[in-house]
Amino acid sequence: MAYKAPVRDLTFFINEVLEIDRYTNQPGFAELSSDLVTQVLEEGGKFADEVIAPINHPGDKEGCHWADGGVVTGPKGWKEAYQAMVEAGWPSLTGDPEYGGQGMPYILGSAFGQFTAGASAAFSMYPGLTAGAYAGIHANASDELKSKYLPKMGSGEWGGTMNLTEPQCGTDLGMVRTKAVPQGDGTYKISGQKIWISAGEHDFTDNIIHTVLARVEGAVPGIKGLSLFLVPKYLVNEDGSLGERNSLMCAGLEHKMGIHGNATCVMQYDEAVGWLIGEEGRGMNNMFVVMNEARLGTGLQGLAIGTAAYQAAVEFAKDRLQGRSLTGPKNPDGPADPIIVHPDVRRMLMEAKAFVEGGQAFILWTALHADLEKSEDEAVATKAKDYMALLTPIVKAYLTDKGFHVASLAMQVHGGSGYTEHFQASQYLRDARITMIYEGTNGVQALDLVGRKLPANGGRAIMTWFGEIDAFVAEHGGEGTHKPFVDGLAEAKKKLQDGTMWLMQNGMANPDNAGAASTDYLNLFGVTALAYMWAQMAITAQKAIDAGSEDPFYATKIATGRYFVERVLPDADMHLKKMKSGAEVLMALPAEAF
């Protein structure tokens, strides 16, 4: 089952839809021509296909190994693949040039991230967690810590992790108990247990730099008493060489439903030496920088697993001969037709394709805005920041829900074969399921959206977003191929606006109304966002056709988008109706009635 990174789909969106060449005036985009995008994505896709994808399924079957003393080794061949990735320079693609990074925009990193997560979700978490720790240190640590740690983390020579969860708390981090005792020399001694630490220990790198949320002795209880620490596996000497082993270890691996190739560790800190990142008591604020990036990465991961699952389903549907087309044999010389002739199999493949390609576009579109946050044009930067705050929970929750949905459709296309571990459909389904949970469950994302992101700055972000869609609809309204796309978008936006109004009117009066509506509202938002992506793609594709292109890619893109409009957009009204039913039916029962 050969995975192929979706290079063409992504270059289409970056180069043709977003017209990346228009952005050369933005910081970091000076050298980013569409030619360079194509070149980097082709190379990146090749690397994902040839080096990462082959180790994915064997790694799922083998899993990681824990040995006495907390020694963890990855599946066969994973260390070598990791080293090949470091040697090829991929981890440093978007890193800060001041610390040896290549300084390319995040949109490129996001594209490469989609390729690697599709090739192997479990593998991509090793560089993914390092990038998260890098971002946390980069945003808030002292220059000294940054100079000491970022170059080797950026290159991938060292790994990195995020240590938040403890047995008694995941979502509610105010209950963190891990403590930090200041030593008077600028260091702290960190003690406590962290669980579910992805890539917490492994044999791929010489050192692993943990970022750890802990409470300084005597600090206030709750969120405000938390600080963030840098705690390396091996202490680093002044000359950058590795010194003593720090007193921390992996006490065990979690047995999980999926992502078996990633070591999910119980981490034990026993007076381990750590350094404060940023200020005391600002741990959660510092962590949020990382978490927002990690949430985008999780949305990307869920969707990318969907991409791989979709491809596997297509291959199976073309190969498997079973039954005859309802409109007469399509493979008359064979014993049966390939199952791709059956409308219900088509439905599953088209639905998968429509979500996958719409989601890929949405990830890139938001990634562009992540880059534009750094714009020197204040209006551009403000809008980008507003969008990123508003849309991050949607990228995370909607795309992971749909990634899992696509993986389930892909298994269904496989029939009984898909349920056996001989095919990869099971791995995709099992791997995809975690993305709906970690980095804040999708329910937490929905609460973040309605409780924090929507009302921020008097609702400025959503008003800007509605204005953008209105302008788009006004510009592109009228007859033509794109009409159903623009009409569908306008209709979905109207429903989203209706839902937003409902939230404003009813969420204030009773906060439970906001909580009760949150998931359906997020989904209504998600389907509208993807409708916007599909409208843009359809218009660009039609332009290419009008300009004389005979590449069937464009007609396929339009046909896939049409599926989205006809067969997915009806979700919008359904979500609106459900959210408007309010909290009463949800909260009617006392807890003991369950």
Added chain:
Amino acid sequence: MAYKAPVRDLTFFINEVLEIDRYTNQPGFAELSSDLVTQVLEEGGKFADEVIAPINHPGDKEGCHWADGGVVTGPKGWKEAYQAMVEAGWPSLTGDPEYGGQGMPYILGSAFGQFTAGASAAFSMYPGLTAGAYAGIHANASDELKSKYLPKMGSGEWGGTMNLTEPQCGTDLGMVRTKAVPQGDGTYKISGQKIWISAGEHDFTDNIIHTVLARVEGAVPGIKGLSLFLVPKYLVNEDGSLGERNSLMCAGLEHKMGIHGNATCVMQYDEAVGWLIGEEGRGMNNMFVVMNEARLGTGLQGLAIGTAAYQAAVEFAKDRLQGRSLTGPKNPDGPADPIIVHPDVRRMLMEAKAFVEGGQAFILWTALHADLEKSEDEAVATKAKDYMALLTPIVKAYLTDKGFHVASLAMQVHGGSGYTEHFQASQYLRDARITMIYEGTNGVQALDLVGRKLPANGGRAIMTWFGEIDAFVAEHGGEGTHKPFVDGLAEAKKKLQDGTMWLMQNGMANPDNAGAASTDYLNLFGVTALAYMWAQMAITAQKAIDAGSEDPFYATKIATGRYFVERVLPDADMHLKKMKSGAEVLMALPAEAF
């Protein structure tokens, strides 16, 4: 995580909603008082809770074992639990008294089946497959075969299986290659390979009676050349004692995503001695008897796994302390509130509860009609047969889809804990997923519904069903607690009628339209059927309250149904819109465009 069989919910539906005491004039119901129902269900629930449930999770972790020579052993303790079940007489509950069965109606077996499948889906397949094989033999085999095999199969002393699938064919059984050579003495020699044979080999019983679909040498190709054979693991002597080992064996076990406790076997037949069941060339017709029963059983299984998953989620949501209620602390003395206070957690639990209890009712309602097929009143029997034909694909597909959906919601309630194998949420999710696939994928069910069941007898079944709902709405219309239920049902039925008309008008012109609409149509049907169940339950519950009952069970039932009406019924319109979009957007792309 202690599973509790939903005894109260099922006795409520059987005794109070269906008013089972009304049916004493029907064959097999003479002794079935509501008191007896309660007694049998309480005993059955206790058996499921105490004997079967405890082996479920350990069995998932351990799986089955295959050894040289095709010897298969189940997980630790499973053989003992199976023997306890046989000793307690449960397998013979609904068996034909002529062959030692207790002759109780299917509705009781269906209730006990829900208990055991919830306690352990993998375990329940051992008696489940035996019951399937029993039904196939009972319906069509000679009296000689029946006398020889049914008593011990009915008691559970011997196991049974269904052998259909081969590597090149599952759905499309016309391609079966396993051959049968007549020996001139009434026996056949069966040779070939069958795959995915559930309970194909194990150590629980002295003998296993395989029913095998094969092609008699020289028979026509395709479906019409198939015959059904009885092929015992050990030949049975005239006196009923076991004779020689037959030349068949389990060549290996399938590695699957779930139902690890059930041995899914590759079966190798090498001139094994077999006996014809029914007539040559009637294999598929004979198998359909079994398959219809197996499809009901699969719907039941998927839903029952959802029941168990829901219970686990409730337990977790009450125990896990995380965050505070949006409307102020509910557990002020604790470090945080139990997560059941959060509206989005409530949403997941209420959705699970509404599907689980609605589905349980629908299973029992159809089970009653399966019993009424045997009525001496021709009108009653005809209606029952029409309903069973029409509704079997809906029970199978809608309830397994929702069982999986519920299992996924239950995992989500667990957060990260649910993704570890320490909790049972993962097993439920993995176990539930197969029910959407086997016994005919849910897509095949949808095709069966629109292609065969709907048009049969000029649409008589659906017209009767619509008439029943219209009469119900007319009888119960008007103000009262039940108003939203009856109005919701009437509205859903209108949409289902609209969808049915669309199918009649568009499916004839282009069969792809029927195929393209089939899954959404089936789901529209499913949500309407559950709305009907909820309306009946709400009315009965309100009657009990009006009659002075202070049991909170009734108010809880009504509140749960209200969730269904407000939060699930909006699916109806969404499915109608999607199905009406037709085949064009599905079939637009050539296969190579995927």
